Amino acid sequence: MKAVHIRPGVHEDVPALQEIERAAASRFPAGSLPVTVACSTVSDAEFHAGAGDSTLWVAELPRPKAVGFLLARPEGTCLHIVEMDVFPTASGLGVGTALLNEACTAGEDRGFVHVTLTTFEHIHWNAPFYSRRGFSIVPDPRAFPHLAAALAHEAEVGLVQRVAMAKKCGPTLRPTRTPRRRSARAVRSAPVGLVR
Numbered sequence: 001m002k003a004v005h006i007r008p009g010v011h012e013d014v015p016a017l018q019e020i021e022r023a024a025a026s027r028f029p030a031g032s033l034p035v036t037v038a039c040s041t042v043s044d045a046e047f048h049a050g051a052g053d054s055t056l057w058v059a060e061l062p063r064p065k066a067v068g069f070l071l072a073r074p075e076g077t078c079l080h081i082v083e084m085d086v087f088p089t090a091s092g093l094g095v096g097t098a099l100l101n102e103a104c105t106a107g108e109d110r111g112f113v114h115v116t117l118t119t120f121e122h123i124h125w126n127a128p129f130y131s132r133r134g135f136s137i138v139p140d141p142r143a144f145p146h147l148a149a150a151l152a153h154e155a156e157v158g159l160v161q162r163v164a165m166a167k168k169c170g171p172t173l174r175p176t177r178t179p180r181r182r183s184a185r186a187v188r189s190a191p192v193g194l195v196r
């Protein structure tokens with residue numbers, strides 16, 4: 001398997017990322033996305049804000065071909081994932097997992113308390129995918145005003161079976177060069193490559 005390279009997104013990436021977003025939308029079962037949603041993308045302004053805030057990451061497989069991206073934005077104490085998409089032909093190769101790890105590591109390093117998102121509850125590469133990577137469904141989204149607002153907006157545009165999810169930021173294990181003596185931080189952490 002080829003290694004996934006993750007790099008910060010830049011303003012020049014935006015058109016290619018919108019193309020990936022449109023292509024990824026074709027993966028959803030017929031009827032899950034209202035036509036207006038399926039045909040639209042995250043706005044240029046939101047992408048550019050992510051590039052400016054260093055909350056946009058691009059996956060290349062192999063370099064320099066962009067095959068996926070994750071766009072997030074700060075929402076109070078949360079790093080909120082606005083969108084994550086992988087080009088369908090590159091799906092299932094670990095690209096989405098690598099992007100998610102990058103965002104969770106950034107959330108931890110930048111002092112956020114949670115990484116949050118909204119997604120489909122019933123589609124197996126949505127909520128189940130995130131729950132296998134440490135996210136939990138937020139039972140009362142009013143606890144996070146931006147999640148309540150996002151769900152309300154999604155209901156307005158016709159999306160159903162949506163849920164809000166959150167993952168508490170915690171130490172992410174990175175490979176260590178000193179295997180014989182593990183630091184207290186390493187002992188508390190999950191196996192290499194996994195984000196809790």
Ligand SMILES: CC(C)(COP(=O)(O)OP(=O)(O)OC[C@H]1O[C@@H](n2cnc3c(N)ncnc32)[C@H](O)[C@@H]1OP(=O)(O)O)[C@@H](O)C(=O)NCCC(=O)NCCS
Nearest residue numbers: 024027084085086091092093094095096097119124125132
């Ligand atoms: C969600 C998404 C970004 C994941 O990206 P990815 O690169 O395929 O992710 P990975 O390769 O790291 O993992 C794929 C996961 O999806 C699951 N999956 C389900 N159906 C799959 C399929 N048809 N092909 C590949 N993977 C599939 C795999 O089982 C795997 O989960 P697991 O490792 O826990 O078993 C990608 O599927 C996508 O762009 N989907 C359409 C848009 C979307 O749903 N965006 C997220 C909105 S919240």
